[in-house]
Amino acid sequence: DAGVTQSPTHLIKTRGQHVTLRCSPISGHKSVSWYQQVLGQGPQFIFQYYEKEERGRGNFPDRFSARQFPNYSSELNVNALLLGDSALYLCASSPVEIRSNQPQHFGDGTRLSIL
């Protein structure tokens, strides 16, 4: 079975631009989460979606937004890009949401570089 897939793998943008990152979860997984991993740090939680609704939000500005589609795939959008947004953006999926103890499975990420 295919794992979590993310696109694109790499992206270069300039300050002020907008970016959309995409994620397809493992088949059968209904929950998708987004994390930002800055070089040298652990991943930081951005959003979680389940059944197309936002179920959790981390400490990120409103420039960050996301949505989940009926097929459970997801997009992360970032507006007005800043140099500090340069990071590896990771998508994770898990099969069950409510009080779940299932591990999250991560994709290989999108490396975003802001010039």
Add this chain to the structure above:
Amino acid sequence: AQSVAQPEDQVNVAEGNPLTVKCTYSVSGNPYLFWYVQYPNRGLQFLLKYITGDNLVKGSYGFEAEFNKSQTSFHLKKPSALVSDSALYFCAVRDNPRAEYGNKLVFGAGTILRVKS
């Protein structure tokens, strides 16, 4: 708020020797703990988890972890290290296991493991 500390930025070990990567946690209530590994230019791979039950948890690739409630630790171990184990290791705790929704993970800063032949 939940938090995780990985006190060592880097651990060096010779191939064939046992390895330990340390993790301590701070949570309210019972912890849900995880270990992930990250290879260069890759995402995170799940190794093992502790939810409840035996304090010694066995996971993928010969790794195991020991949960110690009194010391609030969840150290990752392997009896015999391989060069291919060299990678970045993350300890994580679920933010609020009792929440109906939200399985947000809180990660430590990571520990680089270098295994030399």
